[in-house]
Amino acid sequence: MAKKNYAFYPGCSSQKGASASNYLNSFGLMCEKLDIQLNEVPDWNCCGASIAYAEGSELPRLMLSARNMAIVEKELPGQDMVSGCPACWLALREAKGRFEEHGSMKTEANECLQDLNLSYQGQVKPRHMTEVLIEDIGYDAMKAQVVRPLDGVKIAGYVGCQTNRPFGIDGESFENPMYLDKMIETVGAEPVPYDQKVTCCGGALAFSEPDKSYKQIRDIVESAYDHGAQVIATPCQLCQANVELYQSEINKKQGTKFSMPVVFYSQLLGLAYGGDLKQTGLDGQVIRANVLEKFIK
Amino acid sequence: MSEALGQANSQAIARYKNNFLKEVEERVEDGQWVKMCMQCGVCAGSCPFGPHWEHSPQKIFMMIRAGKREEVLTSDSMWMCTSCYNCVVRCPRKLPITHIMHGLANYAHRLGLVAKGQPTRDIAVLFWKNIIKGGRLNELTFSLSMYFRDGFGQGVKNAMAMQGIGLALVKTKRLNPMEILGGHMCKDKSGIQRMLAKAAEIEDKRRGMA
């Protein structure tokens, strides 16, 4: 099968040595098996995430995405721009939409890009990696590569916010999206229904308002436990980090005994495709996912 | 508050008198949507930080329409936005509530009306400074700057409190101590900085804030 080429926008947290570097590690085997060719966007910059707004007003913030898309139009023309990070994807889509809606703002953007020898035409289509998997590859093709079904593992698909709102995956509901559960089924594991699937983890406010965010995280982890989950899986770096890393803080402050592994969907696919610890990025878990690691012998 | 910002603030008050809605429409991101709120309150019931803010988005919009300038711009509500977009997808009038909240936060910060030590404002400022420096986020220096934002002593305490998590991340190769030396950066970081400066200039001019 011919490889499908995509301009790849990894985002800051997926870089080597950054908090979601194991997420990026898990892309390798998954993309190889599914004939996905990722071509990194040259000299990409931070998207601004959703916490840049205090200093970064509207146009500067949108420019961060405009530059990234302009680079793709110039260097990787014709390729969809894929990010694994919901915040990056959302920033791109927001910028694209805003420029489409307000032509004058697009003119302003190009005025700012002129000096960088770039121009933004609005041709790039931003995609999230899960969209590529669902829409371009399909569940059946994902399933066809499974050599190691994750039999008997109960997984809470934690969709969270930004792959789900405000844009979401086409055809999914905002209140109960099913794509992550379907992916969990695809790798042979069992998705557990629970009531915090799209609850916010606190996002960037986990830094500034930790106690308020811990309440969110606690609700999510507790509900996953209550419904029999052994692992939480998510498509979002910030969700993964918040929900995994702060369990120890919550345990310390609130006397809980949480130890719920939190992995990415791509790690499940990598594992089901026969990946080892490094290929799946499971070596990067702060809370080790023993129930998954046991498949690697 | 810097002198320039202080001036901007008093100018705005003088220019608009009671017509705060018009000020918001001109100067706040997506502010032109505020008049379209139909006061149903679905946003208020959809916010994950609902129990924590002073005013619901619904109330903020009504306050804007009622001309309650100071109460709005000093409210903590917009700083409680986690950008979960729940209000946006549920709003029957399709108001981009998240953006309006971000816009109000930006405007209040710019006018110097935000309470000193407002934690989300502080980290948001640090984040922006961090990313525009090299074009990409340096998680290590960002974290350290957050811990040390209230001075060195508090910073050590904060860092110590989080050292377990930090060490675990280092151990799993998800935090690189060497990033302190600069870490990942864009090649054209100066181009990015020029681009952002230009954008700020254009937008200020458009919004009558130059």
Next chain:
Amino acid sequence: MNTPVATANKFAAYICSGCGLGDKLKIAGLEKVAKTEGKMAVIKNHPFLCNAEGVKMIQDDIANEGVTHVCIAACSRRAKAEAFTFPTVAVSRANLREGVIWVVAEGAGHDEVRQEMAEDYVRMSCAEVKKMTLPGGNKKESASKKILVVGGGMSGMTAAQAAVDAGYEVVLVEKTGQLGGFANQMWKRMPFNAPYAEAQPTGAAELAAALSANPKVKVYLNSTVTETAGAPGRFAVKIAAESGSISEELCGAIVQASGFTTYPIEKLPELGGGQPNVVDQAGLEALAKAANGGPIKRADGREVKSVVFVQCAGQRDDSGTHLPYCSGHCCGTSIKQATYFKDQNPAIDAVVIYDDLRVPGMGEDFYRSAQNKGVIFTKGKASKVTGGDGCNVTFKDLILDEENTIPADLVVLATGQVPNAGVDLDEWTATATAAESGDEAAKTRKSALQKISVLNLNYRQGPDMPQLKYGFADSHFICFPYETRRTGIYAAGPMRRPMDMHQAQEDATGAALKAIQAAENAAQGRAAHPRAWDLSFPKARLEGCTQCKRCTVECPFGAIDEDEKRFPLFNEERCRRCGTCMGACPVRVISFENYSCDTVGMQVKAVNVPEEDEEKPRILILACENDAYPALDMAGMQRLVYSAFVRVIPVRCLGSVNTVWITDALGSGYDGVMMMGCQKGENYQCHFVKGSEMAYYRLSKIGDTLKGMGLEPERMQTYEIAITDGARVARLIDEYVAQLDELGPSPMKGFG
């Protein structure tokens, strides 16, 4: 009797064995019943009676064998109605499918009761058809089909135009010197079409001009209706002009569109009513009209730079002081009026203080459009308005939970609509009675009321149609909004319920079509809604009449007058064929050709009531054919099981139930009677408005009779059943059977 004289009656029964009837029932047993007890001359069965072959079999017998009465033992009378329509013979239906095999429990253990139930229905159907005659109808070739429209406002003009468009002549009576009504005072109206964003010209002048120029429309200006006599197809109407001249018109049906007045703003002093620069919405329309698209100016000539609209002014008031209801249009009207200002000058501050912004349908888009134009909407409750040079509106902001005051150049109060539906009949009756006994004050009041009256009907029930609430004309509010209790007279527009212009025009169109239908039905000798196909009409054996007047009083439609000898005089065209008169008559002299005390009474008697020791109670169900009977059918369609001890007889309305059926049933050993009718009271759902209420009233007095017979009052129960109550009705039956089981068998058994 108009029926073509039949030489001899020939009765035939046709039994269907399709739809599982043949599997569940012994068809031979049913045939035997039809023969030996039903005394049918022809008895045939067919495996698929409703198919072309089965129907042809019946048609052939009618054509060739002289069959005059047909009993069809198959499915419910509500099913296959088209196939089993035989216009030249009387037809009865035994409901063996929905009424027996679909509701009796499965299994051989129930075979006996199932068969007994089916045989009873065959007995009943045979007994019924023997007492029926084919309705002859009463065509009236000379009937007028002209439509009288009373009221020349938007509603009336629209009704007139709709009738003319449909090819009917119209007489349009308007009390002022100009067509157009309230719309003439308006600058613009709300938008009726996409994108629902801008106020539009009313179009009243154009409509008025078109009607005035139309040769099929006769317009009477400065005129009122001083007398309306007759019935659908023959309304004799006297129209008096201001000059005193009287014209007479013969009309087929009437649309009453007598409109509304605005609630007097003077009654709202706390909201600034009566003070300078505080106007109602009508007042604002006048200012806008005077401005003619330019800056709107106050009465003192000053340009308005800020305006505040106060919604629900003197409306939705639960204190009893002002209007208790919502007038529906005023939110949309204020939205529209606020855009008058914004369209002229966007810098004008326009604030709408509302409690609930009620803009149904596409009004929401209009609301959005006004928001987009910068009209500020504030949820709040105004407590005080001061008028004068600088007005102030003090209100509680319900979102911010605080008191606020907004200064304004002009304040607009959104006051409500007060219906102009004519005379309140309760007051009329009391006044007329007092006047008759010589009370002078009552006499004065009576003539004042006659002036208020819109139609001046010469009916014994009073000069206008009955009112439901708050002075609005009673239409069949829940199910059939155009139907009134005066057959052939249809209410339209804000005199029926508060409404905006768009709703009024829709309403008027509907009323015009109903009026046309009524005129056509009257000409063909058919009933009006809801039995519009029915050619039967009530006949009274006057030699037996005791002149008790119950029929004239209880007729929900005022169809019965009294002749000079004080006997009931049936105005057939006003009659809806509900049979309430028949139910009311204590000496049972009123009947229809296809529905009478005998058609039902003989069914009651036909049922085989088992002896006490058989432990098989019998319960008679008299079920209204409009809701309860369909609900029972629905139970069957859903295969809900209920007791096989009940026997159901559909009735036209509970109002038609004559108490003799109940006393006969209980006297002959039935263990209980269930009466199933529609909801009564203010939110009535009775198709004949008052029928179920009348029945309830009559039956509330039956307890003494039962006691006299030595029976417990529980042996007769009434139920309100809605058409959706399929599951409930099955449950109610089983509960009642259980209740009777505790009560024990009827002591009357064996005496019947």
